[in-house]
Amino acid sequence: MNIAIIGTGNVGGTLAAHWSQAGHRIYLGVRNPDAFKGQALTQLPGVSVHPIAEAVAAAEVILLAVPATAAIETVQALGDTSGKIIIDSMNIVMGRGPAGFRTTAEAILAHTATREVVKCFNTTGFNNMQNPDYAGQKLDLFVAGDSARGKKAAQQLALDAGFGACYDVGGNDKFETMEQFAWFWINLAMFAGQGRDIGFKLLKR
DSSP: EHHHOOSSHHHHHHHHHHHHTTOOEEEESOTTTSSSSSSGGSSSTTTHHHHHHHHHHHHHHHHHOOOOOGGGHHHTTTOOOOOOOOEEOOOOOTTTTSSTTTHHHHHHTSSOOOOOOOOOSSSSHHHHHHOOEEEEEEEEEEEEESHHHHHHHHHHHHHTTTSEEEEOOOOSGGGGHHHHHHHHHIIIIISSOOSOOOOOOOOOO
């Protein structure tokens, strides 16, 4: 896939590295190509840096991995997103997010052309994205959104990042459930003293 990654910090940078190794073409979309976090990523195969709208124009899938407070201004900088898939990895945490919206995905849909928006890669920490393996068991991810095409792309990219599976939890009406699940991980890791080296695996019998 041709993937634009907007946000080259812990989450965006980690996924860029995994997806580069999996053979995807990565376009890092940044405000200033001469000075941005994660410049070492350009040394990876298939990774290049561009102004945000230029990266989006070259891609079929867009990962948004910026702070939730910057969601609207970032989406407005994407340019024409018609026909493109947007994967939202952001969360509103403790009320810090786009004003007037309950989830970042809803803010995205209100400010861009594409309807192909899904939420994924938001329910665990970046350390688990770096290494989702726990003693031979791979952590799972989850995806929500009305876009079947978007969910299929996110599920493949989750596997390409080393996760065990990526489960479909429903449509756009489950965006808030996904953010609440993320808050559950954050609460356990940060406030309940479990630490960041915890993750979720769906077991069946």
